[in-house]
Amino acid sequence: MKVGIVGAGSMTFIASIVRDLALTKSLHGITLNLMDVNPQRLERSYLLAKKYFSEMNVSIKVEKTTDMRECIKDASFILNLAFAIGYTNLGIMIETGEKHGYYRGIDATVWNMVNPYVTLTAYKQYVVASNIAEIMEDLAPDAWLIQISNPVLEISTLLHRLHPKLKIVGYCHGAEGGTKLLTTKLLRLNFNEVEWQAAGLNHVIFLTKLKYKGEESYHLIDEWLEKKAERFWRTYVPAPWQETLSRAAADMYRLYGLYPIGDTARSGTWKYHRNLETKQYWYGPLGGVDSEIGWALRLLLNQQNEERLNKAAFDSNVKVTEVFPPKRSGEHIIDFIDSVVNGTERRIVLNIPNEFNVISMLPTDIFVEVPVYVSGENLRPEPLESMPKIMYSRVFYPRIEVLEWSLEAFIAGRKDLLVDALIRDPRTKTNKQAEEVVDAILSLPFNQDMKQHYK
Amino acid sequence: MKVGIVGAGSMTFIASIVRDLALTKSLHGITLNLMDVNPQRLERSYLLAKKYFSEMNVSIKVEKTTDMRECIKDASFILNLAFAIGYTNLGIMIETGEKHGYYRGIDATVWNMVNPYVTLTAYKQYVVASNIAEIMEDLAPDAWLIQISNPVLEISTLLHRLHPKLKIVGYCHGAEGGTKLLTTKLLRLNFNEVEWQAAGLNHVIFLTKLKYKGEESYHLIDEWLEKKAERFWRTYVPAPWQETLSRAAADMYRLYGLYPIGDTARSGTWKYHRNLETKQYWYGPLGGVDSEIGWALRLLLNQQNEERLNKAAFDSNVKVTEVFPPKRSGEHIIDFIDSVVNGTERRIVLNIPNEFNVISMLPTDIFVEVPVYVSGENLRPEPLESMPKIMYSRVFYPRIEVLEWSLEAFIAGRKDLLVDALIRDPRTKTNKQAEEVVDAILSLPFNQDMKQHYK
Numbered sequence: 001m002k003v004g005i006v007g008a009g010s011m012t013f014i015a016s017i018v019r020d021l022a023l024t025k026s027l028h029g030i031t032l033n034l035m036d037v038n039p040q041r042l043e044r045s046y047l048l049a050k051k052y053f054s055e056m057n058v059s060i061k062v063e064k065t066t067d068m069r070e071c072i073k074d075a076s077f078i079l080n081l082a083f084a085i086g087y088t089n090l091g092i093m094i095e096t097g098e099k100h101g102y103y104r105g106i107d108a109t110v111w112n113m114v115n116p117y118v119t120l121t122a123y124k125q126y127v128v129a130s131n132i133a134e135i136m137e138d139l140a141p142d143a144w145l146i147q148i149s150n151p152v153l154e155i156s157t158l159l160h161r162l163h164p165k166l167k168i169v170g171y172c173h174g175a176e177g178g179t180k181l182l183t184t185k186l187l188r189l190n191f192n193e194v195e196w197q198a199a200g201l202n203h204v205i206f207l208t209k210l211k212y213k214g215e216e217s218y219h220l221i222d223e224w225l226e227k228k229a230e231r232f233w234r235t236y237v238p239a240p241w242q243e244t245l246s247r248a249a250a251d252m253y254r255l256y257g258l259y260p261i262g263d264t265a266r267s268g269t270w271k272y273h274r275n276l277e278t279k280q281y282w283y284g285p286l287g288g289v290d291s292e293i294g295w296a297l298r299l300l301l302n303q304q305n306e307e308r309l310n311k312a313a314f315d316s317n318v319k320v321t322e323v324f325p326p327k328r329s330g331e332h333i334i335d336f337i338d339s340v341v342n343g344t345e346r347r348i349v350l351n352i353p354n355e356f357n358v359i360s361m362l363p364t365d366i367f368v369e370v371p372v373y374v375s376g377e378n379l380r381p382e383p384l385e386s387m388p389k390i391m392y393s394r395v396f397y398p399r400i401e402v403l404e405w406s407l408e409a410f411i412a413g414r415k416d417l418l419v420d421a422l423i424r425d426p427r428t429k430t431n432k433q434a435e436e437v438v439d440a441i442l443s444l445p446f447n448q449d450m451k452q453h454y455k
Numbered sequence: 456m457k458v459g460i461v462g463a464g465s466m467t468f469i470a471s472i473v474r475d476l477a478l479t480k481s482l483h484g485i486t487l488n489l490m491d492v493n494p495q496r497l498e499r500s501y502l503l504a505k506k507y508f509s510e511m512n513v514s515i516k517v518e519k520t521t522d523m524r525e526c527i528k529d530a531s532f533i534l535n536l537a538f539a540i541g542y543t544n545l546g547i548m549i550e551t552g553e554k555h556g557y558y559r560g561i562d563a564t565v566w567n568m569v570n571p572y573v574t575l576t577a578y579k580q581y582v583v584a585s586n587i588a589e590i591m592e593d594l595a596p597d598a599w600l601i602q603i604s605n606p607v608l609e610i611s612t613l614l615h616r617l618h619p620k621l622k623i624v625g626y627c628h629g630a631e632g633g634t635k636l637l638t639t640k641l642l643r644l645n646f647n648e649v650e651w652q653a654a655g656l657n658h659v660i661f662l663t664k665l666k667y668k669g670e671e672s673y674h675l676i677d678e679w680l681e682k683k684a685e686r687f688w689r690t691y692v693p694a695p696w697q698e699t700l701s702r703a704a705a706d707m708y709r710l711y712g713l714y715p716i717g718d719t720a721r722s723g724t725w726k727y728h729r730n731l732e733t734k735q736y737w738y739g740p741l742g743g744v745d746s747e748i749g750w751a752l753r754l755l756l757n758q759q760n761e762e763r764l765n766k767a768a769f770d771s772n773v774k775v776t777e778v779f780p781p782k783r784s785g786e787h788i789i790d791f792i793d794s795v796v797n798g799t800e801r802r803i804v805l806n807i808p809n810e811f812n813v814i815s816m817l818p819t820d821i822f823v824e825v826p827v828y829v830s831g832e833n834l835r836p837e838p839l840e841s842m843p844k845i846m847y848s849r850v851f852y853p854r855i856e857v858l859e860w861s862l863e864a865f866i867a868g869r870k871d872l873l874v875d876a877l878i879r880d881p882r883t884k885t886n887k888q889a890e891e892v893v894d895a896i897l898s899l900p901f902n903q904d905m906k907q908h909y910k
Contacts, residue, residue, distance in 0.1 A: 254871075270883075420726075429729075431733070
């Protein structure tokens with residue numbers, strides 16, 4: 001059994017995947033094929049995995065390649081970690097947007113303030129993912145594609161529309177992480193006794209059920225908000241990705257009726273994001289992970305992460321299992337593979353097509369994020385608690401529009417549709433400004449491919 | 456058989472209704488009950504109708520009342536013409552919005568630039584219409600309600616959701632009028648040989664079919680655009696409500712793939728509406744009927760219309776049939792009643808619930824505007840030509856969101872939901888501005904009822 005990872009040089013998930021593989025005995029004996037276009041990053045991940053399995057005495061064969069076809073051929077699972085634009089060039093795109101009056105770049109928009117997760121400018125992400133899907137149809141038509149790099153919602157939906165026969169799931173750790181943060185950090189509950197459900201769209205998910213020790217406990221949030229919230233917000237400095245704890249999250253809950261979970265709280269309307277001052281009011285001193293402060297901090301964290309990976313992989317004096325001790329990561333990518341391969345049923349929050357009307361008021365041809373029971377090839381979404389109707393018109397539909405605007409422009413290759421989307425942006429003061437920022441982004445030296453695509 | 460008209464003092468449709476009734480022999484013998492809260496305007500419409508039927512020697516009994524229950528009791532048809540806010544106070548509301556930075560008032564928004572047709576501030580319209588529906592359930596449960604005053608989309612949908620058993624249709628003359636203008640004025644076709652279909656939402660409808668002398672003729676629009684449009688726009692001054700002929704209409708056609716009809720061309724995104732200069736580029740010297748120039752012109756036209764009605768009604772030396780010669784108005788309100796009562800089948804563009812998936816990609820619980828075959832109690836929507844998918848995400852869904860935002864805030868009586876809608880408005884620069892404009896509008900002396908409602 002072969003697992004292929006496209007974009008394996010990526011920093012974010014590779015160590016977790018390797019650790020979890022090492023700790024999942026039922027998957028030992030497989031082949032792990034790592035692919036990246038960047039040979040140096042590829043080598044790092046390759047050595048990391050080799051060293052890890054060797055130190056742990058685990059029989060997993062590790063291969064590396066810069067050829068996507070070789071990675072995908074005959075694989076049973078393909079993980080897409082590729083972030084084709086990269087942080088440096090994405091930073092330049094955000095700056096280009098800001099020069100034309102688009103604070104945090106043109107991809108920051110209603111219910112998609114998670115700005116490094118490109119949507120209007122997701123061109124390279126769509127191209128890479130489309131390549132993967134085409135090769136899969138050819139060389140691994142029965143494999144599962146696990147889409148991990150962002151934008152998960154757009155990429156999964158795009159691929160499913162273009163390649164309806166492929167088996168695709170999107171994975172994001174935000175739902176579980178956010179719920180854990182809310183229930184342990186704010187409500188001081190023991191997470192082992194928490195029964196929860198979160199659902200929606202990737203990065204736009206809400207807590208639909210909260211039970212504690214078997215009892216309905218949503219009211220604990222209300223009590224916390226009433227009695228403790230103001231004091232908490234006055235003194236606590238939320239770290240990046242802790243936006244579930246923010247004033248913004250509470251405000252969304254009051255407005256729409258369910259508590260936003262994980263990356264959801266990073267998003268919302270421009271109410272929370274007009275400028276740094278606004279962001280700081282709603283998200284604390286950093287202004288949230290998507291502010292200019294948050295961005296700088298992320299670059300720093302990326303660098304530290306990179307140094308750690310380099311040391312673990314390239315320094316022969318360092319034991320990789322000391323840098324990344326063999327503990328389960330808390331991610332469920334390897335869990336998913338194990339449940340499919342070995343039939344052990346697990347409940348995992350996944351992005352799956354809404355074809356069976358999992359969320360009945362949403363279109364069937366998009367991906368929704370919901371708890372899913374995985375056992376063998378059978379994915380059984382958990383029946384959902386109902387959501388207030390108001391969430392559709394004010395949250396889900398606006399987010400789906402952003403998705404459609406992006407995919408329509410990409411599929412048609414129409415620049416005027418990119419501009420039409422920006423025309424609707426509150427930061428656009430003149431029609432010319434919208435045209436000019438699109439031209440400026442298309443004219444960046446690393447966007448020549450994108451410029452040729454959007455006529 | 457009784458026909459009741461609520462808001463019968465309204466100027467816009469009363470003369471057409473009276474003329475068409477006089478000319479529809481199959482309806483002679485009925486009773487027409489006119490109701491208005493303004494006794495003077497009521498008296499005018501009453502005298503106008505009495506004089507008209509007398510001069511034409513038509514046996515229609517005319518009654519008048521200021522009591523809505525009396526008007527509705529035992530009626531077979533109720534026409535709602537009421538425009539409860541009135542032009543003067545609506546003008547003050549628009550000005551109040553402009554003082555806070557909302558050009559053309561807070562109700563001007565994406566796909567609803569038709570600004571006198573209040574949506575966020577439609578409070579009084581919703582109250583009047585709800586009263587009518589409640590009384591109908593009580594005193595005329597089998598009657599048809601023909602909703603004519605705006606916003607037709609919001610009011611029809613609201614009433615249908617609250618009173619699902621009532622028979623409701625919405626009526627607007629824009630589809631036929633706009634198609635006629637396009638095909639005769641621009642394409643120079645003989646309208647009798649034009650076969651057409653337009654569909655969508657009220658004020659957001661598009662030409663889905665154009666045949667001439669039996670042949671597919673959409674390409675005539677493309678040819679006109681290519682060869683004659685620029686010259687036409689350079690010299691022609693579109694009159695109010697001629698926006699189908701505008702540069703904006705052509706631009707929407709190029710972007711979305713179908714030609715916008717009637718009031719649709721008044722709407723669109725902020726691209727066409729940022730300020731007077733922008734409006735003048737897209738709509739000609741007046742800047743369209745929804746600009747400040749268009750508004751002033753409308754007030755003048757209203758006054759002329761009023762003087763004409765006053766003369767016809769109150770001046771005993773004037774024959775009303777000379778002021779309003781007995782020719783069919785071109786409206787289809789009386790046609791609809793005749794087709795229902797007498798079974799004569801007619802094809803009329805109407806707003807009906809989307810319950811039978813007339814437009815399958817739109818929600819079922821809203822009203823759609825489509826050609827309908829009316830014969831007796833049976834309303835049979837015409838099967839529709841397909842529309843480009845792009846129109847949903849960029850046109851219909853954004854318009855439906857405006858509807859939901861308005862109805863949700865009204866039904867819940869929540870001021871914060873009015874503000875949440877404005878937060879998404881491109882004219883909102885600060886969160887405080889949105890709160891302040893809502894407070895300012897609620898504090899207007901004539902909006903005390905609205906202030907009490909939105910907590």
